[in-house]
Amino acid sequence: MVMQRGRLFAGAAALVLVSAVGVAVATRSDNSATAGGTAAAATAGAKAGSPQSRKAALDVILAQRATAVLKGDVKAFIASVDPQQPKLVAKQRVLFANLRQFQFSTLRYFVADERLAPNLVEKYGNTAFSTRVMMRYQLAGLDPGPVQTDLGYTFVVRAGRWILVADDAIDQTLSDDGHRQPWDFQPITVIRRGKIVVVVDKSEAALGKKIAGVSKTAISAVHRHWPRPWNGAVMVVAMPEPRVMSLLWTTGTGTGWTIAAKAVTLYDGEPLSVKAAAPVGSRIVINPAVRKSLDEDLLVHEMTHVATVPIGVHAPVWLVEGIAEYVRCRSIEDDPHWTVDPYRKTVRTKYLPSMKVLPGETQFDASGDRSYGQAWWVTEYLVSTKGEKGMAALYTDLALHGTSPAAIASIIKKQTGKTPPELVTAVKKFRG
Ligand SMILES: [Zn+2]
Numbered sequence: 001m002v003m004q005r006g007r008l009f010a011g012a013a014a015l016v017l018v019s020a021v022g023v024a025v026a027t028r029s030d031n032s033a034t035a036g037g038t039a040a041a042a043t044a045g046a047k048a049g050s051p052q053s054r055k056a057a058l059d060v061i062l063a064q065r066a067t068a069v070l071k072g073d074v075k076a077f078i079a080s081v082d083p084q085q086p087k088l089v090a091k092q093r094v095l096f097a098n099l100r101q102f103q104f105s106t107l108r109y110f111v112a113d114e115r116l117a118p119n120l121v122e123k124y125g126n127t128a129f130s131t132r133v134m135m136r137y138q139l140a141g142l143d144p145g146p147v148q149t150d151l152g153y154t155f156v157v158r159a160g161r162w163i164l165v166a167d168d169a170i171d172q173t174l175s176d177d178g179h180r181q182p183w184d185f186q187p188i189t190v191i192r193r194g195k196i197v198v199v200v201d202k203s204e205a206a207l208g209k210k211i212a213g214v215s216k217t218a219i220s221a222v223h224r225h226w227p228r229p230w231n232g233a234v235m236v237v238a239m240p241e242p243r244v245m246s247l248l249w250t251t252g253t254g255t256g257w258t259i260a261a262k263a264v265t266l267y268d269g270e271p272l273s274v275k276a277a278a279p280v281g282s283r284i285v286i287n288p289a290v291r292k293s294l295d296e297d298l299l300v301h302e303m304t305h306v307a308t309v310p311i312g313v314h315a316p317v318w319l320v321e322g323i324a325e326y327v328r329c330r331s332i333e334d335d336p337h338w339t340v341d342p343y344r345k346t347v348r349t350k351y352l353p354s355m356k357v358l359p360g361e362t363q364f365d366a367s368g369d370r371s372y373g374q375a376w377w378v379t380e381y382l383v384s385t386k387g388e389k390g391m392a393a394l395y396t397d398l399a400l401h402g403t404s405p406a407a408i409a410s411i412i413k414k415q416t417g418k419t420p421p422e423l424v425t426a427v428k429k430f431r432g
Pocket residue numbers: 001002019020021301302305321324
């Protein structure tokens with residue numbers, strides 16, 4: 001499910017077999033904040049000064065922290081942290097140790113926009129300065145380009161230097177997953193198996209290795225049934241901490257659904273802005289409650305999202321979810337001992353007769369199980385008439401060019417020879 005979060009929150013889609021994809025909303029609207037600090041600015045130092053000199057001085061400190069992560073220099077990382085706050089220092093040491101495990105090929109922090117935090121001024125005096133900080137990074141062997149997230153730091157001037165005194169004063173003003181990244185909580189273990197990266201609690205390394213193994217098999221399944229190129233690079237986050245990436249694990253109207261995993265989409269650009277550019281990639285986040293009983297087919301569904309999302313953002317939800325369900329079900333039946341016949345029967349007898357449209361956000365919100373089943377069946381129909389390559393061609397065309405209902409209808413007509421209502425009629429007759 002492509003679930004738009006933040007300002008474009010359109011309601012989380014429910015799911016029959018527990019999956020949805022979250023899309024963190026972002027676009028690059030402000031390149032101006034990327035200028036790094038200079039050495040001169042560092043020595044210009046810490047009188048409150050002009051906003052420009054303050055920003056320059058803080059950018060130098062942030063650059064030193066990024067360099068410290070890249071080089072493994074914990075002393076340099078901690079140098080700017082308030083030594084009078086042992087708890088904050090300890091937290092920052094955990095952050096450093098966590099970050100060190102991710103293998104950044106690039107990492108930059110820079111001052112973004114000021115956020116007023118009067119209580120911090122009251123506590124630390126007039127030099128207290130709270131600002132959103134942008135973190136722009138690329139993980140080696142995983143991200144095809146840089147992505148961005150944000151955090152919020154409070155600095156004060158003490159003895160002529162800027163000191164970091166708080167990292168959580170303006171969290172409520174950040175983007176949805178700002179300061180809620182996998183490295184922002186407890187000590188973690190990061191397992192790497194080639195292009196697979198699994199993040200677990202420090203004490204759950206064995207679980208991480210198991211998930212890495214299952215992920216490898218799941219990636220093979222996606223390669224078998226999704227015909228377009230995909231490098232299979234993926235991060236799976238399976239931590240006990242429910243706040244990671246700020247995901248809601250129940251959704252839908254009525255009693256709601258429990259979601260077992262989501263693919264969260266990443267962008268390069270201001271995370272608070274509405275996205276326009278294509279996503280850079282995704283992370284799969286597992287619901288903490290099911291992390292120890294994770295089924296492979298669930299990962300297949302989510303990894304199909306990871307493989308398809310970078311193509312473009314315009315594919316309609318019925319095809320996004322339909323393809324993920326299609327690949328999931330095929331991967332189950334690749335093993336002759338397994339079947340999805342009960343699901344097939346439910347779709348034919350329960351979900352198809354009431355199908356009136358290709359299910360959209362409204363239908364997914366109202367009834368997740370029905371919509372996922374219908375979406376799957378549409379995809380099964382498309383593959384039966386056009387093959388997996390034809391299905392992928394339709395997806396690609398829609399993901400790139402499906403910018404309006406009219407555009408979507410015309411692409412469907414071009415690729416299938418049918419209008420959307422004709423497609424619905426054909427799908428309802430299709431027995432599989
Ligand atoms: Zn999904």
